[in-house]
Amino acid sequence: MSDLDAFIAGLPKAELHVHHVGSASPRIVAELAARHPDSKVPTDPEALVDYFTFRDFAHFVEVYLSVVDLIRDAEDVRLLTYEVARDMARQNIRYAELTVTPYSSTRRGIPDAAFVEAIEDARKSAESELGVALRWCFDIPGEAGLEAAEETARIACGLKPEGLVSFGLGGPEIGVPRPQFKPYFDRALAEGLHSVPHAGETTGPETVWDALTELRAERIGHGTSSVRDPKLLAHLAEHRIPLEVCPTSNIATRAVRTLDEHPVKDMVAAGVLVTINSDDPPMFGTDLNTEYGVAARLLELDEEGLAALAKNAVEVSFMDAPAKARLAAEIDAYTASWPR
Numbered sequence: 001m002s003d004l005d006a007f008i009a010g011l012p013k014a015e016l017h018v019h020h021v022g023s024a025s026p027r028i029v030a031e032l033a034a035r036h037p038d039s040k041v042p043t044d045p046e047a048l049v050d051y052f053t054f055r056d057f058a059h060f061v062e063v064y065l066s067v068v069d070l071i072r073d074a075e076d077v078r079l080l081t082y083e084v085a086r087d088m089a090r091q092n093i094r095y096a097e098l099t100v101t102p103y104s105s106t107r108r109g110i111p112d113a114a115f116v117e118a119i120e121d122a123r124k125s126a127e128s129e130l131g132v133a134l135r136w137c138f139d140i141p142g143e144a145g146l147e148a149a150e151e152t153a154r155i156a157c158g159l160k161p162e163g164l165v166s167f168g169l170g171g172p173e174i175g176v177p178r179p180q181f182k183p184y185f186d187r188a189l190a191e192g193l194h195s196v197p198h199a200g201e202t203t204g205p206e207t208v209w210d211a212l213t214e215l216r217a218e219r220i221g222h223g224t225s226s227v228r229d230p231k232l233l234a235h236l237a238e239h240r241i242p243l244e245v246c247p248t249s250n251i252a253t254r255a256v257r258t259l260d261e262h263p264v265k266d267m268v269a270a271g272v273l274v275t276i277n278s279d280d281p282p283m284f285g286t287d288l289n290t291e292y293g294v295a296a297r298l299l300e301l302d303e304e305g306l307a308a309l310a311k312n313a314v315e316v317s318f319m320d321a322p323a324k325a326r327l328a329a330e331i332d333a334y335t336a337s338w339p340r
Helices: 003-010 026-035 045-051 057-068 074-090 102-106 112-130 142-159 179-190 205-213 224-228 230-238 247-252 264-269 288-299 303-316 321-337
Strands: 013-019 093-100 133-141 164-170 220-222 243-245 274-276
Touching: 003 288, 003 303, 013 288, 013 303, 026 045, 026 074, 057 102, 074 093, 074 112, 093 164, 093 321, 102 112, 102 133, 102 142, 112 133, 112 142, 133 142, 142 164, 142 179, 164 179, 205 220, 205 224, 205 230, 224 230, 224 264, 243 264, 247 288, 264 274, 264 288, 274 288, 274 303, 288 303, 303 321
Parallel strands: 013 093, 093 133, 133 164, 220 243, 243 274
Antiparallel strands: none
16 A cells, blocks of 8 residues: 555545445345345355446446345345445545435335435434444436436425435436426425536536536536536636546446546646545445545645545535534644654
């Protein structure tokens, strides 16, 4: 391990773009697959490495949904959520906004109240036992259409769990226009939730514009294609609307060809505020520490630069002000104590 890798490993971090089911480790996925033998998901953790090799974004969605199908009751939900937090604690992640898709579970028969109770129970245990503060972004799986949007908004605004901070939109972008979801985002925003849709990952900058103008996005998930529109980059920079950048994910889903071609450097050069995230880490063979290492190479960052990147995530998170101050101070203290 290099000195920089060691610094990253110990750096206190927040993560803002990471998916609930997509964070299931091979061990947990294999355990769930063994409990549900009618699934086509392998029960051997080593075989999952091949299973999680994606041809393109559509294939990724197909594989992702097969793992979603393993989450069949509230016990599965609770187990997954707590184990995701355990993996985060090993990386010194102190706070994470986990993107959760209630519709994927409720349409498989898990009652919405039981689903919410399971994630909330795991959240409270994770904070007290592991030192990881989890918060939720309830997202609409866009490919499931307006029925899913209605269900997601109903659960978010009706049950409104304590850990819920934001409302999102995920899934394929091609053929799923953002404007149709405006009424549901309006409802969520009226309830005090923040808007954090995915946009511009596999479509052009016009999708990011739609997310900003129609869904009133406060952060953009991915936003990879934003660099193709200088006016959009200038708007993001001027209004300090962050991009949640997930480098390895973009390669795995073929949104970007190679890491060396990743546009994160152009985003930063344009003055856009970026955060670094892992998206669906075990599925992409990565974790947040690895992504910070990628960012360090692409952006030519030293320890001070990486600490500043970590503080970006704290700044644009939906933590309250005292919590932000505490985590920022922890990052500063850690960096100051690092041997030069």
